[in-house]
Amino acid sequence: MTTRTAIPLVLLALLGTAFFTLFAGYVPDAELNRTAAYYANQTVAETGAQNVVTAIIVTYRGLDTLGEVTVLFLTAAIVGLVLAHSKAPKGRSGSGFLPSGELLTTGTRMLVPVILLFGAYVFVNGHLTPGGGFQGGAIVASGLLLMLLADPAERFSHGLISRIESSAGLTYVILGLLGMILAGGFLDNRILPLGTFGSILSAGAIPLIYILIGLKVGAEFSSILTSLEETEDAE
Amino acid sequence: MSSFPNFAWGQVPLALLTLFIVINYGMIMTALVRKIGARVGGRYGIPIWQNYIDLLKNIALRSKISHGVMYYLAPVFRLTGGVGLLLFVPTIYGSDWHQNFSYAGDLILALYFVFFGTLGMALGAGESGHPHSAIGVSRGLSQVTMAELPLALGVYAISLQYQTLDITQIVAAQQGSIFNWTLFTNPLATIAAMFAFVGTMMRSPFDVVIAPQEIPIGPPTEYHSSYLALMQTNRVLFPVAKTVIYMNLFFGGATNWAEFAIKVFVLYMLTAVIGVVHPRFRVEQSIRFFLKWGLPVGVLAILTV
């Protein structure tokens, strides 16, 4: 074994002992701790969301989520920036690929609308069922990925993607600010009526925000994917 | 109170009298010592009035040149140093006539005024542009740095002993018996000071400053005519003036001119005798000599007071 592998091994072994101490000292809670208990008891009353996790993500820890969206936004911007200079000339991109098969092309045509629809479903129902903006957005982007696989030469409008991304983000921030004006604070979802518990149009602004997140995440993933794809094989 | 206490115009002729006596005494004594030295060496030697002859001859010289202002002034500095030294020190203890201008300062004044003439001389010699002058000065200054050290220590020791810097008081303290002399009350300080005395009298083994075989006569190389006459005057005056200080500090001073003449002569002869029997030191050798012998004795002197 060389030193190059031995040193990390020793270090990680020591780090492992620290982790093991954590592990050994870990006593699983029997009851929810006070934060979790608060959410369990108050979520419905305060946010009207069925999915407690969603309420936490979108409302209680909305600032984190805004940051999270921003992470993706940043990544998309930077990836675009990094790769902007190494864009392949138009037409040459994808030339290194074999033409995709008939099966894939046809399958794509059939599946993409369904995927997009499913994505939309996931983020619209985020406050009710498992799922939400991120998951939905990722699904939407997977549809885009499929199209790219089917036709590597295909180009999507960066302008459009970016506009969707930006307006969704801007609206998100504005909704947050509205929370400060109309309700209890930044990103308070009670700017809209909480509605009937369990229905689509409930939980105040949560569905709206999740839709925005879904759009934004979808757009950002798409943007990253297209940026990465456009550089493919560019010489 | 005036800055000139006890000053009266009458002091001026008295001071001049002191000066006159000392110069003439110096003229004869130095010639005598040279003659003794020559006789010891089996030669006939110079006539006893040789110094007067030299003086007159030099003053009478017709070719007189100047290398510049400092060159011109150096003999003046030199002689001022000698005369001043004499006048700042009481010559005869207990005599109102020969206190000179000793009220101007104390022992420290005398010790530092010794350098006045040396400095002026060195400057004038420097301006002459003769390298031998400069070499002589370099040697002289180098040597004096160490040669003066035992004296400084000795003086420090006796001024601590007598708790005064006033020469008259130091002499007064030595009166009464020969055993009151510093020589006996503080032999270490005396020995230390005598190292300095021998070392600064420009006699072998410490005469490398004017070493005739190497740098004809050292600093005064370029001097002639009246310049040299002034210097010669100083050369007989200055050793006596300096010896007076040693005499006052260590050997009970002099209460009359006869005592003065004897003590000065004996002290002066001491250096002459040492000079006759010792070869010349190079500068670094003499510095090491003083470091090795003069300094320890001086240190002992100040530690044992």
Next chain:
Amino acid sequence: MVSPLLILAAGLGAAFLLGLLRQTSERAAFYVTIAALGFMGFIALSWTVGLALGDALPVMITTAGTAPPFAINLFMGGMEAALISVVTLTGLLSAFYMRKDLLRLGRRVMAVLLVLIMALSGLIMTRDLFNLFVFIELIVIASAGLILLSRDTRALGAGFKYLVVSQVISILLLVGVIFTYHANGSLNIDDIPARPMVFTGASLAIFLVLIALVLELKPFPANGWALDIYESAHPGFSAIFSAASGTAAAFAAFKLFDVAGPAWLPLATGIGIVTFVGANLLALAQSHDRRLLGYSSVGQIGLVLMVIGQADILGATLPYVAGGILISHAVAKSGLFWLSGLVKGRELSDWAALRDNPVLIVAFATFIAMLTGLPPFPAFYAKWALVHALMANGAFALTAAFLIAALIEAAVLFRWFGMAIKRESRRAVVVNLTYEAVVLLAMGTSFVLSWIWGAASGQENLITLVPLLFALLFLPLDIFPAKAKNLLAIAGLVVWFALSFHGLDPIRLVFLIIMVLGGALLLLASFHAEGRRMGFYTPAMLMFAGMALLITSETSFQFFAAWEFLTVGSYFLILRGHDSEPHALSYIVFSLGGAFALLAGFALASGGKFTFFVSELSEIAPQVAPYVFVLLAIGFLTKTAVMGLHIWLPGAHAEAETDVSPMVSGILLKAGLFGLFILLLEMGHQTLYGIDLTVVLVWLGALSAFVGAVLAAFQEDAKRLLAYSSISQMGYAVFGLALMNHLGWLLALMFAINHFVYKSMLFLAVGGVKERTHTKLMYKMGGLITLMPYTFVSVLVGIIAMSGVPPLSGFGGRWIFYNAIMSTDLRLPMILVFMSGPVGFLYLFRLIHSIFLGQPKDELRMVKEAPFWIVAPQMLFVAFLIAFAALPGMILRRVDGYIGQIFGDQPLTWSGRIVDSQFGTWNPVAIWGVIAVVFITILLLLIWMNHNAQRVKQFNIVFSAERPFKPQTTHFAWNFFAPYRKAMGFLEAPIATGFWTGVSNALHGTAEFTRKFYTGNGQTYAVQLLLFVVAVYLIVLGSMGGAS
């Protein structure tokens, strides 16, 4: 007040808005960015001002309409507002600065910038642990994006290394966060209870969180990645990365350490001080400007971490101290990074290009002064408070480490500044008005901050001191001709003297006269300068301001601030000299080292009180008093260049300009003497390990007096000779002071006056000669007496006075000396002093002989007398010397009376013009009278006999019956005291120089060796990071094991 949340919303909203703009409208996007950053900055500033003035109260901002800890909350208090102001304004200025590159890369990068600033603000405000993590990740990603702004392709590698390291950090952080959540049932930072420092359960989780946040601060040595970024990134981004990111990360760490409880503070202290020391040490070996700035950033943030670790002892002053350092760092470092964009080359010496634009040099100097904690900048107050708190709590080792590292940092920065001033630039400075405007704004900010910190200090607000403002006034006035400025400067000094001399005791008055009026007198010589003489008057007046304030200072703070002023001013002055670069550096390093000793001494003396009257030095507890004495004495002795601490002096004084040498030698050295006066006046005899410290001082003074004189005798360079002579003279003065008796003090004061006069005179004279001959090497001159008679006269009088030969004033000094040593029990040190007296003749004679006497050289046959304005002050000095020699009572009598009050005795009696002591008499008028009469009589006699002497030509000498025609071989000058050297040359052995060179080499060697640790391999950096974590873990574990 608008809600601080708008800072985040504005940043994000604008970032998103950029995407909606049309692709082509990059310019509009830029304006949106600027507007958003400006808005964010405005909110932060308005909160800062509001909170500071009490118009607003700190506010807790909840989100989602739910109270914490159930929803994320933010907090806006004074610290937060101030730091967000720093972050947003740095971002705003950097945005302007990076305008071209932002436009080149488009709105996406502007969005990234906006998000970065937003996230940094969020990091400062948030009170939620996981939210903290989110903001950190945003910062990481945005930073990785902005690194790409650089045109340097190596930045790519740096960015990737950064990402690798960030991944490791985020893993540690997340694990820590989730286990902290599990332990507390909350993610809110305020819910984290204080934990003991153990490595189980919740405490281990907190450890992981803390260490992850500390890692964000780039602790030494786990920081190679950060240095690579600093080196390669766009300077505009580096400014943000250093100033804004560093600030925010430091505050985040502070938040966590604050709640984790005092048990964890040693962790911050330890890592902080190691980082501060390590980074500054390694910076020694740097030659790349931005990497050097990187090291410095790392060091400064480490220092802040160290300060955070002192939270328990600093208490409520923590924000003031940490903030002072942090904000100074932010402004100065961003300023320097911005400046670096104006320099084309990347070597330190390439900064010489800045000389094309003096304003930039001023900015450079300001930033460096700010970083090194010089007055009047905030870090100065912070340093003061920090060291006081540390010393009061007995953290001596920590203080020492801090001060030594601060000294190394100063050495690094001033070496760089020296290069900028003295080296030749190969490439011109970049002309870019935006860059310059941004840099100047930062500089302006630094002065505003100085005012704020001064106002909050509870001490004097240094920036409002009239002398300082007067010095700074010369910055804008620099466009006027030197002669006009000189007139103003002299007028200023005289007026300041007239304003401040009332009510001073005679000792202070004498020093004030020397320093202020003496300064005005010496400035007369500056009239000879032609043109504008840019950059002379500000430092000169700064130095004089420091000295004037030093004399009138009452508290230790005023004293120390004045001390630093005069140190810095004189450094800039010395640096102006021709070959002064290395010497100015060693000057500032030694001076600052001495100043730090003073700081430590005052801090120890005050016992933590920030306002400590110098007069209270006499009342401090006996168990600390000797140590205070030692520290203060070291500080003052450095200034008086006592043997061992003297090696800076010869070069600094010798290489300075003609009129600067007398200022720094004749006047500046007295500052150290003044300090010793005050020290001995207040503290008197102190005993340490049974040794009377004043006896040590006596020995040091005597040794300096002797060795300084011997070394002076061996110099070939006239100004170096005078410089060594100063060491010797100051040795006498120190010796006299340390005798601790009436006459000793009078002796020291007499030396202070005399040394000022004859050393100023001699330096001016030699300077005048140098102006004409263009050399300082004496053996190249000779025979100038006829060509420069006035200069000769002043040298003649100067050396007679200095050698102590009657009748000039030096004799008075010797006389007092003998009387002083008669009344002390010390005897052995006198040997050295006795030895040094005659040695004085050696160098003095050499000086006058080699230059003015002997044979003139062919090429110097046509030189003229020195310029009028250089000769004029010399003639005034000559007149003064003669007057002072005849009438010493003019000055000494009053002082003597005052010293008599101190010692309660009156050994001298002044009757008329005669001075009597217990032991002897000094009658200066009589001495003059006798000597003058005898001299004139003999002169007249000689003239009578020899009036017709013929002036002969140069080579008309009797020289072995030949006449030499070559002055080079005939002028006996080189190695003049060869025989003396043979005997005493062993004293020349450069022991002190060797020692300090050894220290310097050891430090450089360590730095050079240690920095190889940064291999440049991202993977190695990650390994080092883990190694650091594990090492800290094990060390703490081990120390706990040892404790239990």
Next chain:
Amino acid sequence: MILIQIAMLLGFALILLGLYGALTNRDIIRMIVSFTIADTGVNVVLVSVGYLTGREAPILDTIPVADAAARITDPVPQALVLTAIVIGLGVTALMLAYAYRLFRARGSLDISDYTELKW
């Protein structure tokens, strides 16, 4: 050993494994993949900390609101892990983009080839 412990150990193991991979593989792509493994490990640890044995997902469609506190697991780590995942994704994407640029700049994916900045 119950489920939580297994999951948590697995998570820690993944972290260490991922880190080991990242620290020993010189290939940049392999490093990135290693980090995703480590990230996954962290996420596993995250959710396992919030798991309460025998409880259900915190979605109140079948669980009565009144019983929620007694029947659901801790929702907070679940919310956190979502954020962590997204952030991990962002960083991974960024690292990949960097890898691409590095490769284009130097033609190498060996991390030890990018050491021109050092000391």
